[in-house]
Amino acid sequence: MIGYVRGVVTHLFKDACYVDVHGVGYRVYVPTTTRQLLVEGEESTLFTYLNVREDAMQLYGFSTEDEYELFILLISVSGIGPKVGLGILSGMTPEAFKLAILNGQVAQLTKLPGIGKKSAERLVLELKDKLAKMTTISVNTVAAVQPIGITVGGLAGEAIDGLVALGYAQNEVETIVERLDDGTRDVPALIKAALAEIGKGR
CATH class of the missing domain: 1.10.8 (Helicase, Ruva Protein; domain 3)
Structure with missing residues (x-):
């Protein structure tokens, strides 16, 4: 397991980047939140998850351990693979996602890419108790569940x-x-x- 990679970001794509680690370029798939923090030519550290399939090995990276841990929780849910998990983190900040789960906001979750009503209900059912133990956010916290991109002015x-x-x-x-x-x-x-x-x- 590759726990993290630290190196210079040499290329940026819509949902991925190349990180040069001592001359080896790793292609790392990243959510929007992480993508927005990366700068070509600058060194970055990404906490990573290696997804091994029969036809490929794909590396997923996150700028914070919080995002990484949430991603691991997401892909533990039946029917949620790494690509869908990455899409969820790209469509909503970790804190907003936790609020949506804790408050059972199924309608809000269905706005995320790749998530229908049944998937949203499954996410709430399987993650609510786990997230309640992991987070200090209280259920019914008065806060808007804001999607990523709100900073566009x-x-x-x-x-x-x-x-x-x-x-x-x-x-x-x-x-x-x-x-x-x-x-x-x-x-x-x-x-x-x-x-x-x-x-x-x-």
């Missing part, structure tokens, strides 16, 4: 918030809105254009 940020309020997944709309935000549209126009783009893909 300006008109784009407002448009993204508006689309999320309409029920669209953060990951789905963030890329679209940022691409459409050319400085010529106000918030309503951005939302309208994004809805049109979403409609084309469905």
